[in-house]
Amino acid sequence: MTKPTDLPTxxxxxxxxxxxxxxxxxxxxxxxxxxxxxxCFPTPNARTTETLDEWMGQITEALKPQDAPWAVNLIVHPSxxxxxxxxxxxxxxxxxxxxxALGSPRHVVEQIHNxxxxxxxxxxxxxxxxxxxxxxxxxxxxxxxxxxxHTGYLSPFVFINEIRQWWDGLIVLGGGISTGRxxxxxxxxxxxxxxxxxRFIATDEGLCKTxxxxxxxxxxxxxxxxxxxxxxxxxxxxxxxxIKGGYDPDNMPAKGSVDFASNGADNKRWKDIWAAGQGxxxxxxxxxxANIVDQLDLEYRASKERMQxx
Numbered sequence: 001m002t003k004p005t006d007l008p009t010x011x012x013x014x015x016x017x018x019x020x021x022x023x024x025x026x027x028x029x030x031x032x033x034x035x036x037x038x039x040c041f042p043t044p045n046a047r048t049t050e051t052l053d054e055w056m057g058q059i060t061e062a063l064k065p066q067d068a069p070w071a072v073n074l075i076v077h078p079s080x081x082x083x084x085x086x087x088x089x090x091x092x093x094x095x096x097x098x099x100x101a102l103g104s105p106r107h108v109v110e111q112i113h114n115x116x117x118x119x120x121x122x123x124x125x126x127x128x129x130x131x132x133x134x135x136x137x138x139x140x141x142x143x144x145x146x147x148x149x150h151t152g153y154l155s156p157f158v159f160i161n162e163i164r165q166w167w168d169g170l171i172v173l174g175g176g177i178s179t180g181r182x183x184x185x186x187x188x189x190x191x192x193x194x195x196x197x198x199r200f201i202a203t204d205e206g207l208c209k210t211x212x213x214x215x216x217x218x219x220x221x222x223x224x225x226x227x228x229x230x231x232x233x234x235x236x237x238x239x240x241x242x243i244k245g246g247y248d249p250d251n252m253p254a255k256g257s258v259d260f261a262s263n264g265a266d267n268k269r270w271k272d273i274w275a276a277g278q279g280x281x282x283x284x285x286x287x288x289x290a291n292i293v294d295q296l297d298l299e300y301r302a303s304k305e306r307m308q309x310x
Contacts, residue, residue: 011036012037012297013180015038015194017037017197020197021042022208023045023206024040026059028289032200033067033069038071044075052089056072070095071099072090075100076104087111096118099120109135119138120139120140120141121139124151125159126159129163139192142159142163145278146176147277147278153234170193174194175277176277177196177199178196178281178282179296180295180303183303184307198276199296202287203289204289215274216280216283219240222239225237237275238274
């Protein structure tokens with residue numbers, strides 16, 4: 001278990017750029033780390049294992065000791081066909097942090113620990129959190145309500161309070177976090193690192209289409225629709241994207257099926273229908289990641305000063 005006091009000294013802010021399907025790639029990770037926050041991408045974003053090998057080599061070569069550590073997001077669900085191949089490349093390139101998702105991390109923890117890496121488990125409720133903790137992970141990523149893409153359903157207050165009753169290790173909190181004030185609030189509530197995704201969609205470094213980025217800029221919290229019809233798992237989608245995809249956001253169909261083996265079909269669904277979190281309204285322009293982190297830093301410091309004055 002990793003303690004909050006073990007956080008990397010290179011971090012400018014206690015924040016991680018969350019891995020976003022079909023959006024996060026090596027440019028995003030490198031620039032996030034250079035800006036002083038943890039950068040992360042999901043391994044399926046590299047369409048082949050050869051590309052994944054190239055991406056991780058590119059990140060390793062680009063980052064310097066003074067940069068923040070980087071991370072990869074590994075799907076550990078048994079139906080994900082590249083799970084073992086992706087893990088082999090992780091063991092080859094040794095990213096400092098691995099975030100597991102959609103399954104038990106038990107079979108990967110020891111192998112990642114053997115090279116000195118940290119394992120964080122992405123969880124959406126206390127039951128999954130306890131299972132991940134029993135598997136020996138170093139930290140828990142609590143995905144609460146409001147998160148973009150696959151989302152949780154618990155209030156962050158409730159989620160952190162329950163987990164802190166029995167877990168004194170590292171907690172990363174996600175769900176609608178988009179400003180430096182939010183990062184400060186994450187620490188105040190008892191977590192250690194803020195998990196920020198949607199705020200980094202509309203960036204020069206994002207892999208998605210310009211139309212996707214502009215829709216994020218144009219959207220607010222009222223434009224976010226939660227549905228499990230698209231992928232079989234509850235996720236947050238932008239209303240205009242659902243309409244363009246032929247759906248009625250106010251009358252979504254029944255729950256879809258979960259099948260990571262059909263990776264191509266899943267890619268198409270995410271390409272045509274665009275995810276974002278409830279914090280989408282904080283994005284007002286397409287920017288560079290470095291500029292966003294600068295703004296987050298100013299807001300974070302201002303929030304801390306305000307609290308001291310109070």
